[in-house]
Amino acid sequence: MSTKPEELKKAFDRELDISDFRLVWEKAGVLSGRWNSVAIMLGISYRKLYEIEAETKTARGCLQKVFDCWLN
Numbered sequence: 001m002s003t004k005p006e007e008l009k010k011a012f013d014r015e016l017d018i019s020d021f022r023l024v025w026e027k028a029g030v031l032s033g034r035w036n037s038v039a040i041m042l043g044i045s046y047r048k049l050y051e052i053e054a055e056t057k058t059a060r061g062c063l064q065k066v067f068d069c070w071l072n
Helices: 005-012 018-041 046-055 059-071
Strands: none
Touching: 018 046, 018 059, 046 059
């Protein structure tokens, strides 16, 4: 399911929240191998970063939790 350009433009004209998870995941899910760098750029604390890493088995799962934390 791909995002339409107008849906993307509308999303970036306002503050994102958890309802935008799918949109964010579609556009940035390919970054899962660098999930910790993404988390740092999004302002997730190192403490939360270690927490996510400890409770999640895959890089993809870690990135999903990062986006969940960021959007909530």
